[in-house]
Amino acid sequence: MNKETTQANGTASTVDLVKKSLARRYKSEKRFRMMGLLAVIFSLACLASLFISIFGSGYTAFQQTVIELEIELDPLVLNPNNLSGADFNGLVKTSFFKLFPEVTDRREKKKLFSLLSSGASYQLMDIIKTHPEKIGTAISLWVPADDDVDMLMKGHINRSLPEAERRLDDVQLSWIDRLAEKGKIKKKFNTTFFTAGDSREPELAGIWGATCGSFYTLIITLLLSFPIGVAAAVYLEEFAPKNRFTDVIEVNINNLAAVPSIVFGLLGLAVFLGFFGLPRSSSLTGGLVLTLMTLPTIIIAGRAALKSVPPSIREAALGIGASKTQMVAHHVLPLAMPGMLTGAIIGMARALGETAPLLMIGMVAFIVDIPGGFTAPSTALPVQIFLWADSPERGFMEKTSAAIMVLLLFLVVMNSAAVFLRKKYEKRW
Amino acid sequence: MNPLYILIILLLMTSAGYYLGRKRALVFTDKTGGPKTLHSRPVYYGTLTALWCAVPSLFIFSFWMMCESTVITDMVISKLPESVQTLPSDRLNLVMNDVRNLVDKNMVSGEESADLRTAADYYLHLRSVSRGALFVLIMAAGIAGISILRHRIRPELRARNHVERVIYYVLIACSILAIFTTIGIVLSVLYESIRFFKIIPIQEFLFGLEWSPQMAIRTDQVGSSGAFGAIPVFTGTLLVSAIAMAVAVPVGLMSAIYLSEYANKKFRAFAKPLLEILAGIPTVVYGFFAALVVAPVIRDTGALINLDISSESALAAGLVMGVMIIPFVSSLADDVINAVPQGLRDGALSLGSTQSETIRHIVVPAALPGIVGGVLLAVSRAIGETMIVVMAAGLSANMTLNPLKTVTTVTVQIVTLLVGDQEFDSPKTLAAFALGLLLFVVTLILNIIALYVVKKYREQYE
Structure with a gap:
């Protein structure tokens, strides 16, 4: 009896203990779970704020402020036989000053003319050169405004600030307001941004040059890294004997995949530029450096794709008399190809976003011309973003964000292609 | 002769080699009764011929391209006037740069002198001779490769094994690239670092507590000693x-x-x-x-x-x-x-x-x-x-x-x-x-x- 009671008491106390602690344990369970959820939410919030801040500051760059000018194409100024020597700037000046006849003072005139972009006269020159028959007539032309005017029109310049702290003073503001009243100033879609190269003037700068540079660089990277990567993956996965040498290659590849990208830049600088004497800041050199950088990624992805092909396929091919090379080329490779292509696209996407090694080989130079080939000096999209992000002008900030949006768009397209390939062709054995 | 054209002609020759080799193998099958008498499939005979045509020529091509510029530069320098030849090597490099710019028709620094002009003309002449020679050499190598192999094609030639061995070596070469990359990284970084440690002792670099890499340009400059x-x-x-x-x-x-x-x-x-x-x-x-x-x-x-x-x-x-x-x-x-x-x-x-x-x-x-x-x-x-x-x-x-x-x-x-x-x-x-x-x-x-x-x-x- 006595014994039973103690036992009953003992069990009761254990249950009590557990029950007492249960509330605490459930609480900590809940807390732990909340922490996990918070961690996920924190990461997603970072992603969201990144996108919002970039889109928020960048979407205005797709519009550009332009000013309408009535230009008399005076045949006395424009000699059709000597167009390059003609004073286009003067023509633009006179027609712009006609809108403000009351401005006569030289300093005032200079201030007034600074509202126009220096690209206006080049635009006029291009038009005359393509349509020389227009000389002698009057044309109406929308020319780009200066970046300060552009910023004002987009609301990035605060009118209520004291005059000294503004980029535009009161007189200039009143001129712009008069232009706006007459409907001579408007915002239009910014084609310059997509067709021009780099420029010191934000309103004339575009990403086409950088896009071309990135394109040439990626072509080199793809043409070299994909075949070499596939070949290396095939060797390591299908042919290589298990020995010391193969181990060394494997360890090497895994290590290279984790070497900081800037070190590849140092390699490019010392070997490709210094030793082989390849042209500096060319997309050829950039492509070679990025090839070395993406190779490990492609090899690792390729090996995973080859591994996923079941051995029965290999045995069947060998069984009907195919040689090992035939077995790989005719049966294993076609089945592994979607996986390899996915890996290659992901590697290319990484190469497209890579900046640091390109800085090392001089692709960071200020290049206005659109690169015309693999050896021409060029820059790349992420490097252009880096350059613009360093520029102090407010106008370049929105350009940077816009260029980032374009870069992200390319990346989204490439990654969706990879996902699509994987979904469509991936086989589960 | 533009190197690109030489490569295109080589490509054409290689395809011709493939076609000829395959045809040669098929001739045997007609005589002896069906493809089963061949050791390998006809494709492999074609590929082997193409390889014999392309591989030696490509080696010649890359070797030639690597040496061409140095050899021509040396020859041009030896023809330059005495006064230029005795210049220190970096000045001489500048002169040669001007010559090369003149050759590429984008002269920027200063006006062209008569000496430079003759040097550039000589450079151009040498280059065209070299390209012509390369063209002839590659044609010869390619045709020789094709004809040697055409003679060796017999039904019992183990074409597939030969082709597969070449493929095998190419695969190995591609994998070894990873090792070369690592070696390249180590060597390039190490080489420059050793030069650096000759100027700045390694213990000063590793344990020094101050970093200001601005070196004095003049010896009497105050402050920035680096x-x-x-x-x-x-x-x-x-x-x-x-x-x-x-x-x-x-x-x-x-x-x-x-x-x-x-x-x-x-x-x-x-x-x-x-x-x-x-x-x-x-x-x-x-x-x-x-x-x-x-x-x-x-x-x-x-x-x-x-x-x-x-x-x-x-x-x-x-x-x-x-x-x-x-x-x-x-x-x-x-x-x-x-x-x-x-x-x-x-x-x-x-x-x-x-x-x-x-x-x-x-x-x-x-x-x-x-x-x-x-x-x-x-x-x-x-x-x-x-x-x-x-x-x-x-x-x-x-x-x-x-x-x-x-x-x-x-x-x-x-x-x-x-x-x-x-x-x-x-x-x-x-x-x-x-x-x-x-x-x-x-x-x-x-x-x-x-x-x-x-x-x-x-x-x-x-």
Whole structure:
């Protein structure tokens, strides 16, 4: 009896203990779970704020402020036989000053003319050169405004600030307001941004040059890294004997995949530029450096794709008399190809976003011309973003964000292609 | 003769070789009764012929192209007037540059002199002779290759084995490229570093407490004598990386645990790809985000509570770098957590522990080696990360552990020392390579340890 009671008491106390602690344990369970959820939410919030801040500051760059000018194409100024020597700037000046006849003072005139972009006269020159028959007539032309005017029109310049702290003073503001009243100033879609190269003037700068540079660089990277990567993956996965040498290659590849990208830049600088004497800041050199950088990624992805092909396929091919090379080329490779292509696209996407090694080989130079080939000096999209992000002008900030949006768009397209390939062709054995 | 045309002609010859070889093999089958009498399929005879045509010619071509410019330059120099020939070698290089520019018809520096003009004409003449010779040589080599093989084609020629051996060697060559890359990295960085250590002693570099790489241009210049002590630079790197890891490890680990142990399928399918987007964003974008959004926010918050925070604080760069590394940590942790056998979890749950207790006492300890390996990889990535710190961290090498101050990192210094005009033997440029060597060695050690740990861990549960 006595014994039973103690036992009953003992069990009761254990249950009590557990029950007492249960509330605490459930609480900590809940807390732990909340922490996990918070961690996920924190990461997603970072992603969201990144996108919002970039889109928020960048979407205005797709519009550009332009000013309408009535230009008399005076045949006395424009000699059709000597167009390059003609004073286009003067023509633009006179027609712009006609809108403000009351401005006569030289300093005032200079201030007034600074509202126009220096690209206006080049635009006029291009038009005359393509349509020389227009000389002698009057044309109406929308020319780009200066970046300060552009910023004002987009609301990035605060009118209520004291005059000294503004980029535009009161007189200039009143001129712009008069232009706006007459409907001579408007915002239009910014084609310059997509067709021009780099420029010191934000309103004339575009990403086409950088896009071309990135394109040439990626072509080199793809043409070299994909075949070499596939070949290396095939060797390591299908042919290589298990020995010391193969181990060394494997360890090497895994290590290279984790070497900081800037070190590849140092390699490019010392070997490709210094030793082989390849042209500096060319997309050829950039492509070679990025090839070395993406190779490990492609090899690792390729090996995973080859591994996923079941051995029965290999045995069947060998069984009907195919040689090992035939077995790989005719049966294993076609089945592994979607996986390899996915890996290659992901590697290319990484190469497209890579900046640091390109800085090392001089692709960071200020290049206005659109690169015309693999050896021409060029820059790349992420490097252009880096350059613009360093520029102090407010106008370049929105350009940077816009260029980032374009870069992200390319990346989204490439990654969706990879996902699509994987979904469509991936086989589960 | 443009080299491109030579290559195109070689390509045509190779295709002709393929066709001829295949046809030759088929002739035999007609005579002896069907393709089964051939050792290999006709394709292989064609391919072998094409290889015999292309491979020797390509070797000749690349060798010729490598030597051509040096040989021609030497010959042109020997024809230059005596006064030019005796110039010091760097001046002579300039003259030759002018000649080459003249040849490429984009003369920019100064007017062309008669001497230069004749030299350029001679250069052009030599080049056309060389290209012509190359063309003839390659034609000869290609035709010789094709005809030799055509004579050797017999039904019993083991064409497939020959072709496959060539393919095998090509595959090996492609794999060895990885080794060459590593050797290239080590040699290029080491070579310049050794030159650097000849000027600045290695112990001064490794243990020096001051970093200001501005060298005096004139000997009597005051102040900037150049100090190359890597300790402050390395402290800065470690500080930024530590901040990044303080963000990335808890957040990445907790999200991996939540997504693999708690989240339902739908939430997982939604959140995981979004997390992976974070990993796909280029680092230059993070750099822009850090410099233009995060840093001002931190500075303004600091100003609110009367704290003086530099606008290039280590905190901003570190935080953003941490966000960048979150998906890296979480996907690695996800892998290792999923590799823990379900039996361990079931055992713990059946003993009455709650899910969080199971995770904390069973799953995480079991997965710990893998997690540690992943974290080490993440650290090596943080140390080597460049663009975020270049855009958001500063240039001045302060030796401080205060995250609100400006610090500089190894990668920032490499970029600032090497971007822009540079001469190859000033200690300033060479210092960048020494830093690169340091960076490479440190990340290499971290990677090797991490890969080893991860591999050992995987084997444990396989």
